[in-house]
Amino acid sequence: MKAEVFVARQPILDRNGVTVAQELLFRETGKDAAQVQDDYAATAAVVERTVGVFGIEHVLGHGDGFLNCTGDFLHFGSVDVLPAARFVLEILEGTALTAELGERCDELRHAGFRIALDHVRSISSQTERFLPHVDIVKLDWPYIATDERSHVVEDCRRHGKRVLAQKVEDRTDHAAAMLAGCDLFQGFYFARPQLLTASRTPSRFAAVFRVLELLREDAGSGPLEEALKHAPALVIQLLRLANNASQRRWRHAPITSIGQAVAAVGSKTLMLWCCLLLYGNPADLQFGRSPLAQLVEQRANFMERAATELAPEDDGFHEAAWLAGLLSLAYVPCGVTAEVFFADMPIDAVIQQAILGHEGVLGTLLAIAEHLEQGQFDAAYQQAGALGTEFAVKLPGLVL
Secondary structure (H helix, E strand, O other): OOEEEEEEEEEEEEEEEEEEEEEEEEOOOOOOOOOOOOOOOHHHHHHHHHHHHHHHHHHHHOOOOEEEEEEHHHHHHHHHHOOOHHEEEEEEOOOOHHHHHHHHHHHHHHHEEEEEEEEOOOOOOOHEEEEOOOOOEEHHHOOOOOHHHHHHHHHHHHHEEEEEEEEEOOOOHHHHHHHOOOOOEEEOOOOOOEEEEEEEEEEHHHHHHHHHHHHOOOOOOOOHHHHOOHHHHHHHHHHHHOOOOHHHHHOOEEEHHHHEEEHHHOHHHHHHHHHHHHHOOHEEEEOOOOOHHHHHHHHHHHHHHHHHHOOOOOOOHHHHHHHHHHHHHOHHHHHHOOOHHOOOOOOOOOHHHHOOOOOOHHHHHHHHHHHHOOOOOOHHHHHHHHHOHHHHHHHHHHOO
């Protein structure tokens, strides 16, 4: 069963009026309002949807992302699934600014993240002590007295911090924030949050849990790849993780197998992602299976068997055939065309061409699978003949 998921984004502008970032906001429904009951779970959901469903490039474009974080979320390793250079982690209002949190912020900054202090209305002694651990101070602009604003901005800048005026509602607010020396601006004067919507097939709880178990047991690549074959939605998310900006070194090594994708992401990041799915967004982990998920798994298994028949010793070809089958309908739950879906996927060109244009041997195997699914057995046999009479004769035995 497909489900609609939502993320909202609100632009952040610089002094030249250029959008340089987007704040990512939790939305549970299609309404322009947040209904947050658990701040931690809300942040986890935003991360999972931004990375695994929409894709970071689609949500952020060339800009950065501001992410609301509780202290618990900052301490939990889930932030490590994000490309650090692209994200500013905002410490939510009401979070205790402890020495322990300061140390964790320093670790995250060392890793490449930037830290922002959210909803600041004055530079109290506690806030001032914490400033060495942050990069950006977000001022709650309407709640700072007019004659205090320039002093607050000056205090922040004296400590070497960038200043963001949030909740800028009109031209007067913007002019005052500019005059006071703010660096960044956000509010309804520029834009209301934009709601992004996507459809996706939920991950299977049992399959995700099995992958997590194998990672914890360090079971090796063989069992892990086999478990991932039973979690098509997780494989697609794995490919999105591999395409993150933090994995740029893999951009020139197109992926042809699950093993490559796991190597690109790293077992630690994949483990964190499984934890995020299990603990951060459990409502999306369904025990049931959608017809689409069943179809692509059957298609992938058929293409793997057919590839094994064609080239018994070529394990790489078997993997590529399975992956082509799995990904052949991956764009459907996302509500985009296949061309758009694969534009930001680091998949080998041979697999892409097979899916987009039925090119090459993989494309022929995909066409055969499609004919079989539609009950067009004569057409399937004719396609199989293009790969050799011997293969065509064995086709009925490959259909389980």
